[in-house]
Amino acid sequence: MQAEIITIGDEILIGQIVDTNSAFIGKALNSIGVSVYQITSIQDDREHLLKAFAEAENNADIIIITGGLGPTKDDITKHTLADYLEDTLVQNDQVLQHVEQLFKKYINQPISEINKKQALVPTKAKVLMNKFGTAPGMWLEKGNKTFISLPGVPYEMKALIDNEVLPNLIKKYKRPYILHKTILTYGLGESIIAERIEAIEDTLPKHIKLAYLPSLGKVRLRLSGKGEDEAHLEMDIQSQIDKILPLIQDVFVGFQDNDEGLEQSIARQLTKKGQTLALAESCTGGKLAEQFTSHAGASAFFKGAIVSYATQTKIDLLGVSEEVINQKSVVSLEVAEAMATNIRKIIKTDYAVATTGNAGPTKGDSDAEVGTVFIAIASKNGVKAYEFNMGNHRERVINKTVNKALELLQKEIFEN
Amino acid sequence: MQAEIITIGDEILIGQIVDTNSAFIGKALNSIGVSVYQITSIQDDREHLLKAFAEAENNADIIIITGGLGPTKDDITKHTLADYLEDTLVQNDQVLQHVEQLFKKYINQPISEINKKQALVPTKAKVLMNKFGTAPGMWLEKGNKTFISLPGVPYEMKALIDNEVLPNLIKKYKRPYILHKTILTYGLGESIIAERIEAIEDTLPKHIKLAYLPSLGKVRLRLSGKGEDEAHLEMDIQSQIDKILPLIQDVFVGFQDNDEGLEQSIARQLTKKGQTLALAESCTGGKLAEQFTSHAGASAFFKGAIVSYATQTKIDLLGVSEEVINQKSVVSLEVAEAMATNIRKIIKTDYAVATTGNAGPTKGDSDAEVGTVFIAIASKNGVKAYEFNMGNHRERVINKTVNKALELLQKEIFEN
Numbered sequence: 001m002q003a004e005i006i007t008i009g010d011e012i013l014i015g016q017i018v019d020t021n022s023a024f025i026g027k028a029l030n031s032i033g034v035s036v037y038q039i040t041s042i043q044d045d046r047e048h049l050l051k052a053f054a055e056a057e058n059n060a061d062i063i064i065i066t067g068g069l070g071p072t073k074d075d076i077t078k079h080t081l082a083d084y085l086e087d088t089l090v091q092n093d094q095v096l097q098h099v100e101q102l103f104k105k106y107i108n109q110p111i112s113e114i115n116k117k118q119a120l121v122p123t124k125a126k127v128l129m130n131k132f133g134t135a136p137g138m139w140l141e142k143g144n145k146t147f148i149s150l151p152g153v154p155y156e157m158k159a160l161i162d163n164e165v166l167p168n169l170i171k172k173y174k175r176p177y178i179l180h181k182t183i184l185t186y187g188l189g190e191s192i193i194a195e196r197i198e199a200i201e202d203t204l205p206k207h208i209k210l211a212y213l214p215s216l217g218k219v220r221l222r223l224s225g226k227g228e229d230e231a232h233l234e235m236d237i238q239s240q241i242d243k244i245l246p247l248i249q250d251v252f253v254g255f256q257d258n259d260e261g262l263e264q265s266i267a268r269q270l271t272k273k274g275q276t277l278a279l280a281e282s283c284t285g286g287k288l289a290e291q292f293t294s295h296a297g298a299s300a301f302f303k304g305a306i307v308s309y310a311t312q313t314k315i316d317l318l319g320v321s322e323e324v325i326n327q328k329s330v331v332s333l334e335v336a337e338a339m340a341t342n343i344r345k346i347i348k349t350d351y352a353v354a355t356t357g358n359a360g361p362t363k364g365d366s367d368a369e370v371g372t373v374f375i376a377i378a379s380k381n382g383v384k385a386y387e388f389n390m391g392n393h394r395e396r397v398i399n400k401t402v403n404k405a406l407e408l409l410q411k412e413i414f415e416n
Numbered sequence: 417m418q419a420e421i422i423t424i425g426d427e428i429l430i431g432q433i434v435d436t437n438s439a440f441i442g443k444a445l446n447s448i449g450v451s452v453y454q455i456t457s458i459q460d461d462r463e464h465l466l467k468a469f470a471e472a473e474n475n476a477d478i479i480i481i482t483g484g485l486g487p488t489k490d491d492i493t494k495h496t497l498a499d500y501l502e503d504t505l506v507q508n509d510q511v512l513q514h515v516e517q518l519f520k521k522y523i524n525q526p527i528s529e530i531n532k533k534q535a536l537v538p539t540k541a542k543v544l545m546n547k548f549g550t551a552p553g554m555w556l557e558k559g560n561k562t563f564i565s566l567p568g569v570p571y572e573m574k575a576l577i578d579n580e581v582l583p584n585l586i587k588k589y590k591r592p593y594i595l596h597k598t599i600l601t602y603g604l605g606e607s608i609i610a611e612r613i614e615a616i617e618d619t620l621p622k623h624i625k626l627a628y629l630p631s632l633g634k635v636r637l638r639l640s641g642k643g644e645d646e647a648h649l650e651m652d653i654q655s656q657i658d659k660i661l662p663l664i665q666d667v668f669v670g671f672q673d674n675d676e677g678l679e680q681s682i683a684r685q686l687t688k689k690g691q692t693l694a695l696a697e698s699c700t701g702g703k704l705a706e707q708f709t710s711h712a713g714a715s716a717f718f719k720g721a722i723v724s725y726a727t728q729t730k731i732d733l734l735g736v737s738e739e740v741i742n743q744k745s746v747v748s749l750e751v752a753e754a755m756a757t758n759i760r761k762i763i764k765t766d767y768a769v770a771t772t773g774n775a776g777p778t779k780g781d782s783d784a785e786v787g788t789v790f791i792a793i794a795s796k797n798g799v800k801a802y803e804f805n806m807g808n809h810r811e812r813v814i815n816k817t818v819n820k821a822l823e824l825l826q827k828e829i830f831e832n
Contacts, residue, residue, distance in 0.1 A: 010627055010640070013452040014596065015443030017629075020434050022457070027431030036429040038464075041438070041455035044627070048454075055471075071607040072628045073617055114607040153630070155809055180430065191487040191530040201489055211426055211460070212488045213433075214569075224426070279723070285709025286702035289723045293701025296777050296810055304729035306722055307695070307705045313720035313763055317733075347729055361712050393571055394712055 001175045002037040003029050004060035006052050008067035008077055009152055012041045021066045021157055028161050033175030034062060035226070044068055049080040057145055062169065067152030069135035071114045078120070078138070081149055085140055087122040092136070095119040095127060099134045128164040132156045137164060146172065177230040181237050182213075183221040183244065185251040186407070190214045193221070196247045200240065208236060218403075220256060253407075262406040263291045269413055270301035270351070277409075278347035279305035280318055280339040282330075283357035283373060287402050303347045308339065314356075318342045331356050331368035333376075336385045340376035351412065352378040353405050357390070359397040373401050377412045384412070417591045418453040419445050420476040422468050424483035424493055425568055428457045437482045437573055444577050449591030450478060451642070460484055465496040473561055478585065483568030485551035487530045494536070494554070497565055501556055503538040508552070511535040511543060515550045544580040548572045553580060562588065593646040597653050598629075599637040599660065601667040602823070606630045609637070612663045616656065623649075624656060634819075636672060678822040679707045685829055686717035686767075693825075694763035695721035696734055696755035698746075699773035699789060703818050719763045724755065730772075734758050747772050747784035749792075752801045756792035767828065768794040769821050773806070775813040789817050793828045800828070 005025050011017045022039045029036055037060050042048045049068075056063040068077030082089055096111075096119035103111045118134040121127055128137030128150075135151040137160040148165055150157045169175075185193060190212040194201070201210055207227055213220040223240055227233035245252060254265075270277060279288050289305040292298050308314040311330045315322050320338045328334045336356050344352035357373030358366065370392050376385035388404060390397040421441050427433045438455045445452055453476050458464045465484075472479040484493030498505055512527075512535035519527045534550040537543055544553030544566075551567040553576040564581055566573045585591075601609060606628040610617070617626055623643055629636040639656055643649035661668060670681075686693060695704050705721040708714050724730040727746045731738050736754045744750045752772050760768035773789030774782065786808050792801035804820060806813040 010625070011629055011638070012439070013442050013455065014446050014640070015439040015441070015452075016596075016598075016638070018434060018436050018439040019455075023428070023431040023434040025431070026429050030430050036431075037459070038468075039429065039435075039455075039457035043453075052454075070628060070630070072610040074625070074627045112607050112611055114610055115605075155812055180432075182432075189531075191528050194488040194530055195528055209426070209490070211490045212486060213427055214486070222427070222432070224430070281702075281705075285714065285718075286697075286705025286721060286723065287709070289697075289702025289725075290706045293703070293723075293725060294811070294814065298701065299725060302701075303726040304722065304724050304733065305702060306720065306733070307702065307709075308720050309705075309709060309715060310719040310763075317720065317722070317762065346733065347726075395710070396571055398710065 001034045001062070001173055002060040003034050003062040003064060004037050004056040005039045006056055006063065006065045007039070007041045007152070008044060008049065008065065009041075010043050010074075013043055021152065021154055024154070024158060025064055025066070025161060028166060029062075030178050030180070032166055032170055033178050034169065034173075035178065044074050044076055046076055046080050049077065050084055053081065053084045053147070057142070061145055061173070063145065063147045064165070065147065065149045066157055069149065069151045071118055071134065077149060078122075081138075081140070081147065082122040085122065085124070085142055085147065087124050087140075089120040090123050091119050092121045092127055093119075094129070095121065095136045098129065102134055128160050130156050130160055132159055139164075139168060176226050176228055177233050178224070178226050179230075179233050179237055180222055180224045181241060182256045183223075183241065183248075184253040184256045185219045185221065185248055186253045187251045188219065188248075190219045193219055193248060193251070197244050200243050200247075204240065205236065207233075208240060218253075261291070262403070262410055264295055266406065266410055266413065267292065267295060267298065267301060271297065275351065276301050276303050276349040278303050278343045278349040278352045280343035280352065280354040281305055281307045282309060282314070282339070282355055283359045284355045284398055284401050284405070285309060287398055288353065288355065288405055291402060291406070303349050306343060306346075314339065318346070329366040329368060331358055331366040331372055331374065333374050333385045333387060336374035336376035337383045340378035340385070341383045344378040350379065351409060353409050354378070355401055355405055357397070357401060359401075360392055360394045371397055373397065375401065375405050375408055377408050379412055379416060381416065384408075417450045417478070417589055418476040419450050419478040419480060420453050420472040421455045422472055422479065422481045423455070423457045423568070424460060424465065424481065426459050426490075429459055437568065437570055440570070440574055441480055441482070441577060444582060445478075446594050446596070448582055448586055449594050449642075450585065450589075451594065460490050460492055462492055462496050465493065466500055469497065469500045469563070473558070477561060477589070479561065479563045480581070481563065481565045482573055485565065485567045487534055487550065493565060494538075497554075497556070497563065498538040501538065501540070501558055501563065503540050503556075505536040506539050507535050508537045508543055509535075510545070511537065511552045514545065518550060544576050546572050546576055548575055555580075555584060592642050592644055593649050594640070594642050595646075595649050595653055596638055596640045597657060598672045599639075599657065599664075600669040600672045601635045601637065601664055602669045603667045604635065604664075606635045609635055609664060609667070613660050616659050616663075620656065621652065624652060634669075677707070678819070678826055680711055682822065682826055682829065683708065683711060683714065683717060687713065691766040692717050692719050694719050694759045694765040694768045696759035696768065696770040697721055697723045698725060698730070698755070698771055699775045700771045700814055700817050700821070701725060703814055704769065704771065704821055707818060707822070719765050722759055722762075730755065734762070745782040745784060747774055747782040747788055747790065749790050749801045749803060752790035752792035753799045756794035756801070757799045760794040766795065767825065769825050770794075771817055771821055773813070773817060775810045775817075776808055777810055787813055789813065789820075791817065791821050791824055793824050795828055795832060797832065
């Protein structure tokens with residue numbers, strides 16, 4: 001069972017927005033056993049749309065199209081898809097009513113002429129009601145191929161995928177199982193890991209694939225399998241994992257399934273133990289706090305943070321001694337330790353994490369080289385601080401520091 | 417001049433990662449007058465790669481390929497591209513030396529056998545040296561078509577685009593100018609704006625396109641043009657803008673060029689005036705601070721933030737009165753006001769922004785409905801607080817609150 005995703009919009013091709021819809025749809029389809037053969041992003045151009053529809057019909061059983069469903073003139077997906085499927089557009093009363101209600105509720109105005117067109121759908125389309133917006137999703141069949149047109153606005157598209165598209169695909173198609181298991185390693189390059197497990201890789205059964213995903217000091221090994229029987233597939237993948245793990249024991253960190261981030265895993269552990277966390281952030285500038293609070297349920301363990309970006313804020317709010325700063329520099333092991341120790345006392349938590357460093361591109365309030373970062377972890381066992389060089393690329397320095405801080409905190413929680 | 421971008425990797429198609437490379441490349445190509453015809457994401461599969469190369473050669477003059485250049489068995493781009501171009505791989509001594517140096521510097525080990533393969537390149541390839549990684553970029557010509565293969569790791573790819581690909585494309589191809597101007601509006605839906613400017617849209621010259629980009633209460637109107645003469649093109653677009661602006665004066669916020677975010681525009685203004693900012697964040701959980709500190713130069717105006725996620729943290733660190741919280745609820749106009757007023761005094765800044773609300777999915781320490789958010793802005797003129805309902809989707813509530821807070825701060829700075 002193969003799908004193709006077509007995302008439509010000039011804004012994607014000129015790089016004005018990043019296409020995040022495709023990854024969401026890809027993951028959703030995989031979860032019900034549908035593989036994505038290709039993702040194709042194209043402009044709002046009639047000839048190009050027709051060409052892409054024809055190629056996708058040739059490549060795949062299921063064609064999911066996002067974007068180009070707005071009410072303005074640059075949106076041409078609906079008309080072009082109707083033409084491609086030799087259909088015409090008619091007004092759908094249910095959609096019209098829904099659009100009228102949205103207008104009444106949110107802008108307290110009667111529906112405009114342009115927006116009435118949102119209620120036009122191909123005669124053969126099954127309408128997928130979009131409760132968050134005016135553009136309906138549309139499900140169209142041509143032989144055993146299914147074309148699904150969805151709005152490009154991510155939260156509208158996501159709701160339609162979850163509530164309409166997946167349930168209907170499950171009903172219509174018999175699908176195999178697709179399973180991914182991801183092994184997380186830390187501390188060795190992908191080539192060295194590949195050499196260690198070469199013999200296993202060379203003898204993998206045909207229905208299982210191995211991929212290496214290196215990023216920021218970590219390498220993820222992803223085993224992907226496809227099969228008719230879920231239990232068998234699970235066993236097949238597990239038996240490969242059992243062969244791999246003994247060879248990479250020294251760098252094995254854990255499994256990363258459902259793409260759970262380390263911050264979510266930490267959140268789960270702290271919440272379960274009824275323990276709490278505070279942060280004192282300098283070079284990470286609030287990003288560590290943002291990571292934790294982006295997930296629901298953060299208030300169960302996360303009490304708060306001080307983002308002490310200026311040196312004076314470290315002194316005034318975190319009580320870091322001015323003398324230590326003058327002697328050791330504001331980017332130093334001692335300052336990181338003081339920040340972590342003090343924020344833990346100030347907010348009264350079980351754990352505290354502090355970061356101070358120079359993310360660049362120029363030197364800040366200290367003489368520290370760009371990329372120099374100190375991370376400290378405070379707990380009932382005292383405080384531990386570590387020094388790193390995170391390179392000279394601002395965004396990467398911040399991201400690597402966030403990742404490393406999460407790892408060190410995870411380690412501390414694990415050892416306590 | 418047309419380009420096609422091909423991004424390779426199973427991780428893209430199963431939704432394990434979002435393809436951010438294409439947007440970066442699209443924007444970079446646009447900046448030198450090259451249009452992107454299509455973005456195609458495919459699996460690490462030989463037959464599929466060959467098919468995609470052939471289609472891209474048919475569609476475009478320039479084919480930029482990212483990914484699949486690692487040293488492990490799942491990486492097949494280099495071999496497949498060499499086969500497609502009827503070429504063979506040979507060792508490149510400069511690349512080998514570079515890989516050896518990287519190994520020596522970062523892992524203090526001699527180069528492994530697998531990594532030696534990173535130095536193999538097609539005989540006809542011009543090597544684009546990748547100073548951040550082991551996989552070289554490759555520039556290959558077939559007639560007047562150019563194939564450019566780049567590593568998939570974003571920061572390696574970006575450096576190669578900036579330092580090698582763009583300068584070489586500029587040398588090789590005569591290109592037109594591409595200009596985008598984006599008008600930012602706030603407060604009206606796209607359909608209503610479209611009705612107002614319909615007459616202008618219907619008479620746009622052929623070389624200028626108009627697109628509507630709605631998001632979170634804002635609608636951006638993007639005018640895109642292509643032409644041989646930069647000054648003429650600039651004038652043509654400006655004359656359309658001059659016709660549009662009088663019709664949308666009530667909702668016109670400004671121009672958004674170079675995709676500068678509102679936080680960058682605020683940063684520029686505060687830095688110029690020598691003014692400073694502090695934040696007290698509850699429901700935005702550090703994201704507002706992260707927005708400001710993600711850009712270089714933040715320390716010039718951003719002094720710090722308190723992320724007072726727990727109610728007790730609001731009392732202890734921000735000095736919000738327990739009585740007010742009990743009487744008015746922790747999600748209230750009064751608490752937002754107190755947070756902003758107090759953080760401004762605590763950190764001693766010109767401006768302060770505070771957020772408190774319920775991002776959901778469940779009710780927190782207050783009885784406030786999910787989506788209820790209060791934002792307060794404090795300045796020398798006192799404090800102003802505003803109530804909003806940001807809907808019931810956690811991620812959107814946080815993002816909308818961040819955007820709205822930036823807008824309110826911008827307004828306050830503007831009026832002062």
